[in-house]
Amino acid sequence: MFINTNKIKFNIIDFDLKYDVFIITVRNDSEIKYLPKRSKIIPRELSDKLLSVYNYSGKCMYLLFHKNKINLQQFHDLSKELEICKNNKIYQDVKLNLLLNSLTKYKNDAIFNISGHFLQWVKDTKDKRVYLEYRFYQGILQQSVITYTKVNEVQYQVYYANGKDLCEDPSDTYDALYIKKGDKNHRNTVGFINVENIGKYQNTKVYLFSQVIKLIETYLDDILVIDNLKEEYNVIRWEKPKGIHKNMLALLSQIGFHIVNLCEDEQCIAQLKKLMMHAFDKNNINQNDISVGQELDENKINIRIIHNSDYYKNSELKDDHITSMNFAIQHITLEELTPEYNNFTIKNKKRSNIGQKIIFEGLIKYEIIHKTFHLAKIENAFIQEEWKYYMKENNQFYLLEFKDHIPEYQHLDAHDISDELSRSYRKDFYAIETSDHTFLKIEENLKYHPLPDFKIIENRLYECSQFDFIDKSVLIRMIESFDKNNRDCYEGVLLNIFTKKIKNLLDNLKCLPEKEIDREQIKKAFPSDRKKPYIKRKLYQCIYEQTGKRVDAELEKPDVVVTYMGGHIYINYKQEYENMYYTVGKISERNFRNNMSKTNQIKKLVNCSPSDFEVYSRMLCVDFVRVNQLTAIPFVFKYLREYSSMQQ
Known part of the structure; x- marks a missing residue:
């Protein structure tokens, strides 16, 4: 029609x-x-x-x-x-991309990291050959046009294969696209990752379109179980074992992927078992070798469904992820980190090669950040109630402790703090006092930044609101706070320059008759200095973090849906002599989708045993991320941050 x-x-x-x-x-x-x-x-x-x-x-x-x-x-x-x-070739290729698009349709609920390229021939011109390239990066399908210029000395060869026959021109249907490299120094040389070699073409790069289509269609029903979700989500994350089925490699990243599923009903368990049967080598495992549920069986591969619905039912936090397709919730009960779970191993050596257990990222928890925040009841959160939680912020001390399962917040004086905690000089810190009065103190290596105004969340992550006006008194207080928090970053001549610039700026602002100041007035009050531009940039960044308004640039607001990000980021640790170092992931603001490699280091000053670390690690789960550059805050202490912001 x-x-x-x-x-x-x-x-x-x-x-x-x-x-x-x-x-x-x-x-x-x-x-x-x-x-x-x-x-x-x-x-x-x-x-x-x-x-x-x-x-x-x-x-x-x-x-x-x-x-x-x-x-x-x-x-x-x-x-x-x-x-x-x-039977049309173009239809087959559209179908392929339709399937790939379906896999990433719920990319925030089910994340598939697929490393690989797919090339689709478009046309040949007089001196060029044009392709459409499809590339997966961190669960996002990227599409771009690639043009390879033809030269006298052929630097590449492209073959289309139907069965074992190779030809240079595409037929209506073909099984594979072979791209053979030419001169390594040529800028148009084709290079790819995640490549399979087949038969006699061992030196040839191979991309099997038909296999990819078949593979995705085979596993689509099992993987996209989120289509049927109407109740609560459970997120299971597992890592790729050594004995994984080779055909599943096209659908797995190096670190695994998320499976989103329903609660522990029979249909859910059947789906999980079926998926695991495909994921592991069928010759070494059958359905009876898989156990789904809370009980541990040393003779089986155990799949735990991580869920703690009481955390939401008994607290004031809304469970908005039920109705929203933009968020996935992953959290773990305290029982999952018991010694029984951590010491669990599979005795059967043959199955241990497949994977001793399905590994859960128990320290990762996604939680929706609301535009309006409130102090939450923490009855069923992941907290040791017999412990005390301290925080130092801008030379102010705060304490969170529990009495009869009810959180109580206090604003402490310096003399109420133990000597072990007070010896931190100017640094802000988080600290845990255990029931036996030992301390775990965490200091941020990076300069501390105050909790941003939640108006920022309304404008990002892909935004920038127009800078209209800002109250002069608010701006002056902001600059004075900036001066206080950053003064100790400079010494000698640099400190004199910093002091002089901030003083001149405050004097210029106070002389302005208006009560509200716009972007241009701020620029005139803080003239540019090409030799020392970093002070101005840091101040502008501070204004941006706390107001969501940029002074130095006016950006257009893109036509995208605003995303509110929050949750737990990977936490790794290593032992070095008597110190233990925690590495907390930091997502780049500019390219937060693709760049999660930059990290902050948080240093633990008090040594503890590996068993103690398992207990401490629950307290270090990241439960909030700053909107700007998404810096992580350890779990529990976010409530102290909220409390301190209300006291100011």
């Missing part, structure tokens, strides 16, 4: 309830370049409902729509169109 709109023919070629989307081809007599979602060529009634656009040639485009967003009554005669397009 064709629908004519603005001289464009819309022809439906696929409709599949299984993937919640269908494809429409767009044909036009004139050549069509790549179109954004909002385009004059695409009618408004369809552009608002568009999911993705794939442009495979100059005159043909493929549009993906969600099944619930389009009136399906207007389309009919589907079977006839499907018969025409089923």
Whole structure:
């Protein structure tokens, strides 16, 4: 069936309830370049409902729509169109990308890290060969156009394979795309990762389109169980064992992936067992070798469902993830870190090669950050109630302790703090006092930053609001606080320069008659210094962190959905002599999706045994991340941060 709109023919070629989307081809007599979602060529009634656009040639485009967003009554005669397009090469490639897109449709609920490239030949021009490249990076499907220039000395060769026969031109259907490298020094040399070698073509890079399609279709029902979620989520994270089935490698990253599933019902357990059967080598394991539930069986591979619903039911925190597809919740009960669990090993040596146990990232917990924060009851949180929790912030001391299971907050004087904690000079810290009066003190190596205004969360992560006006008195207090918190970072001549610049800025601001100051007035009050620009940059960053407004740049607000991020980030540790170092992940602000390699180091000053660390580690779970650069705060202490912000 064709629908004519603005001289464009819309022809439906696929409709599949299984993937919640269908494809429409767009044909036009004139050549069509790549179109954004909002385009004059695409009618408004369809552009608002568009999911993705794939442009495979100059005159043909493929549009993906969600099944619930389009009136399906207007389309009919589907079977006839499907018969025409089923064997078409372009249809197969659109189908591949449709499946890949389905895998990342719920990327915040089920994260699939797939390292690899998929190339689709588009066309050859007089001196160029054009490809569409599809690349997965940290669960995100990226699409780009690659052009390889033809030169006199051939620097590359591209072969299309059907079975064992190789040819240089693509046929209607092909099994693999072989790309052979040329000169290593040539800038257009093709290079890839995660490559398989097949048979006699051991020196050839191979990407098996048909195998990828088959693999994804095989496991799609098992993996995307989130389609049926109506109750609570449980997130299970497991790492790739040595004996994993080789065909599963295309769907696993080096660190594993998330499985989102229902509560512990029979259907859930059956799905998990079925998935594990595919993940492990079927020759070495069967369904009876897998145990799903809370009990540990030393003769089986144990899958624990990590869930603690009472944490939400008995607290004032809303469980918004039930209705939102933007968040996944992962948390672990205290029983999961018992000595029984940590000392558990599988006696069977053959199965230990497959994996001694399914490893849970028990220290990671995703939690929604709300725009309005309040002190929460912590009845069932991961806390040792017989312990005391101290925090030093801007030379002020705070204490959190429990009496009859009720949290109590105190603002302490310096003389009420023990000598072991007070010997921290100017550094802010978090500290835990155990029941036997030993201390675990944590100091931040980086300069402490105050808790940001939650107005920032409304504007990010992909934002920037326009800078209108800011109250002069608020700005002056902010600069004075900045001066106090950063003065100890400078010495000698630099300290004199820092003091002089801040003093001049405050004097200039106080002379202004207006009560509200805009961006240009701040710039004039703080003139540029090319030799010492870092002081101004740090101050502007401080204003941005606390107000969400940029002084030094005016950015356009992109057309994306605002994302609120919070939760637990990976915490690793290492023993070095008598000190133990914790490494807490820090996500880059500029490229937070792709860059999680930068880290802060948090140093533990008091030595403890490995068994004690397992107890301490629960207290170091990151339960809040700053909006700007997403710096991690240890769990429990976020409540003290909230309390201290209310006291100011």
